[in-house]
Amino acid sequence: MGKITGFMEYSRVKVGERQPLTRLNDWKEYTAPFSAEKLSIQGARCMDCATPFCHTGMEIRGATSGCPIHNLIPEWNDLVYRGRWKEALDRLLKTNNFPEFTGRVCPAPCEGSCTLAISDPAVTIKNIEQAIIDKGFENGWIIPRIPTSRTGKKVAIIGSGPAGLAAADQLNQAGHSITVLERADRPGGLLMYGIPNMKLDKEVVERRIRLLAQEGIDFVTNTEVGKDITAAELQAQFDAVILCTGAQKQRNLEIEGSEAKSVHLAMDYLTLSTKSLLDSNFEDGQFINVEGKDVIVIGGGDTGADCVATALRQKCRSVVQFGKHPQLPAERTSDNLWPAYPNVFTMDYAYKEAEAKFGEDPRQYSIQTKKVVADENGTVKELHTIQMEKLKDEEGRYYFNEILGTEKVWPVQFVFVAIGFEGTEQPLLNQFGVKAVNHKINAAYGEFKTNVEGVFAAGDARRGQSLIVWAINEGREVAREVDKYLGAKTLQY
Structure with missing residues (x-):
């Protein structure tokens, strides 16, 4: 090749x-x-x-x-x-x-x-x-592919992230009638509101949504199952239902003082920022503004990096990102050989920007936040931390140990918590009577069937927080299984 x-x-x-x-x-x-x-x-x-x-x-x-x-x-x-x-x-x-x-x-x-x-x-x-x-x-090579015939079968997909969109695309092309329900005001799920515009321009997302709509998929926004429509009503109206709601239950900071004002979950910060950008180019003021403030992001992953990049564009005074783990090595280690994913040090777009703005990488490694301290108005003013060391016990298991004498106080006016997601949200599952294990919908990969007849699950709601490519994989795979369930068996890949 x-x-x-x-x-x-x-x-x-x-x-x-x-x-x-x-x-x-x-x-x-x-x-x-x-x-x-x-x-x-x-x-x-x-x-x-x-x-x-x-x-x-x-x-x-x-x-x-x-x-x-x-x-x-x-x-x-x-x-x-x-x-x-x-x-x-x-x-x-x-x-x-x-x-x-x-x-x-x-x-x-x-x-x-x-x-x-x-x-x-x-x-x-x-x-x-x-x-x-x-x-x-x-070049105009991407044009609507409108199915020439319909099967008469109807499928409801709850959630319009990559898993839901992939399932909708596949099933629509198979000739089924697809309705995608989204509780937000715009379709796209995390593609729309969880990923900042500088990584994924929202016109790119909206362009695809428009194309899917032209191909016959019906998008219904501002609709929350259990509030605006019941699970029973959906099951009565549709031949199958697919739950693609993602792993949207964010992990909170469970330490002393974490309830202080201006301590926010990362996705709340990112969502409000993108929505205000799209609605009014920030003219409406309906976002968390960190201009001129000291910002600390707790959590060393991609969501935390997106918070760093967002704060920089809002002209924060300073920004630091805390990570639990040590800095990664420059090259693969002996226990991280090809073809495993390379756990090596890289400079994400946000860190390059912070370095250009403030002269240094914003990441702090092997650091543990011990408590949040608020001022007399209940607003965060300090984070207290301690350095950690990553050790291995006699059985080869890793653990973290605090290093005494490394305590530090960080002045801060905004804290964003980006320590991952626990799994899918329980109220929706209760509506359908769907079983979950560890906040993940109990549906075997390859079958995607829940314990409720005609109800399937795919994407992060089923597998937990994961990659966009796994979401698309599961959307395609669940579509095949739903197609079989409906008796069409047209998706044979």
Whole structure:
């Protein structure tokens, strides 16, 4: 695939990015496109590696390796190298309903398992993927695919994130009539309100929603099951129901003083920011504004990084991000060998921006927040922390130990908690009588059936907090099972 000797002739070129200090002045996507010529060269680096682990989609020690939706990566890399973009798009769309989303926000486990990555930087798979779909829209190759006939079967999908949208797309193309219910005012789930505009422009999301609507999918917003419509009413009106509500129950900070004012859950901060941007370009004031304030983000993941980037655009005075774990190594360690996901140090877009603005990486490692201290008005004014060390016991299990004498007091006016999600929300499950285990809907992968007849579950609501590619995988897979349940059996992939 690609040029036979391309991986020896060409080096990986980093994704194009706008200058950090420049992009902090707007909310546009931080990336800059590659030229077709540069992308062709990057596609040429794809090796004829016989067994392309990039599209295996397996899990190694709980982490994803390769592409869970089994993208035909070597094939479209080769087609891009040869300048056959329309054919590359056709190959890409065979496995991926929404490359414009994955090409922007997926962490690219495919690149971690790229065979070239054993000894050299991986092929720029993610950038090529985004370029293919963007070129498809630019050239008018993406047009509505309106089913020529309908089965007469109706399916309700609750939740319009990537799992719900993928299931809706597949089932609609199979000829079933699909209604997607979303409690927010705009469809898209976390794609719309959980990911900031500078990572995923909302016009990209809305463009796809418009296309799905043109193809016959009915989107119903501002509708919460159990409040605006009951589970019983849905079951009476539809032949099947799919729960794709995500893992939206956020973990809270359970320490002394955490109830102080201006201590917010990260997703609340991000959601309000994006909604205000879309509604009024921040003119309505309906968002959490940290301008001129000291900000601390608790939690070292991607959501925390998005909070950092959002605070920077709001012109905060300072921003720090606390992480529980030590700084990752520069290269793979002996227990993190290829093709497992590479747990190595990287500079996310938000950290580059913070470094450009304040002269240093905002991340603090191996740190534990002990308590929150409020002022006389009940508003947070300090965080008290202690450094931790990660140790291994005699049985090889890791644990954390406090290092006495490393206590520190941090002045702060806003705290954002980004320590993950517990799972799906219970009230909806109670409405349907669906069983859950550890806040995850009890439905076996591959079958996706809940304990309630005709009710299925997929995505983060079923598997817990995960990657967008797993959500799309589950949306496609549950669609096949629902199709079988309805007696159509048209989705045979």
